Amino acid sequence: MPIETITKAGRRRYRWTFERIIEGGRVRKAKLLPAGISRKEADDLARKWEADQYAHLSGARKASVTIGDCVQAHVTDKGSTWKDGRKRMLILKKWAPEYAEQDANDLHAWSTKFVGYMRASADHLGRPKRPLSDAAIRNVLAYIRASIKYAHKIGRIEVDQTARMVIPAVNNERHHYPQRKEMLEIARACKHREVRAAIRIAFYSGMRRGEILRAKVSRQGYSLDDTKNGRPRIIPIHPRVAVLARRVRFTLTVKQFEEAWKKARTAAGHPNTKFHDLRHGAASEMINAGIDLFTVGGVLGHKSVVSTKRYSHLVTDRLAAAVGKIGQKRGNLV
Known part of the structure; x- marks a missing residue:
């Protein structure tokens, strides 16, 4: 061989x-x-x-693999391991007529046309249909792209042409940084003891909701064996939530959490604030206190500095101060 x-x-x-x-x-x-x-x-x-x-x-058959072939192979081999398997398969099935017979080696023109169709308010027969947002379109194409890449990995197609796919850019970055006053207003309006504790912990730790619910408390701080970036991490416990860390154990479901959170933020007069915004608030507080972005990223558990750069605009005052020091005398030096 x-x-x-x-x-x-x-x-x-x-x-x-x-x-x-x-x-x-x-x-x-x-x-x-x-x-x-x-x-x-x-x-x-x-x-x-x-x-x-x-x-x-030798001309025995045409070397043409369709996107439908790629998707079928991906579903058959890996579908049972997908965390979002049911949702993904429903989406792939819904749009199958648009990609099933498409050559997997000719993706640029097809993806351009497909994006246009998903954005359209009428189907191929002129009947009204709901246009998809660019975020939803990106999600559909991400599933299809993953199948094509898998087909390339197992040798079904020789060249991975997914880089030629036209995929809408989406900016999901939020710029709401709740201050301590807003956090306290929502916490005081919250009727659920565990959620009330989680609100304070999120602001004083920068942890995500799921991390708060499963974190273990140790002498070193909140211990997380598994995080979003795949690495364990320890977050020091702020003195203002030290009592909560010792006394509160989280037993509620995600659904119960969401219901209590939504009621609290509405009652406090902040209906558009998301729980995840408290994490951004924690980052803002650290940066305003003079903590460098690298350290902030370490607290938040960012695997890449790219994730932390979203907060770079918050250091404008310090950048101005740094620029102002250019050319200043130090002793006898000019």
């Missing part, structure tokens, strides 16, 4: 090489196999790829 073992980035990988004389012409192809597969899986995949090459180059 045309399989060889190589080392790439310090890891053992398998590489498939196809070199044959077919109908008087020399054909040579090479492809790196997916990481983590066994030798047997590599051999099986190599057999399939070799058969596909012979079939295509």
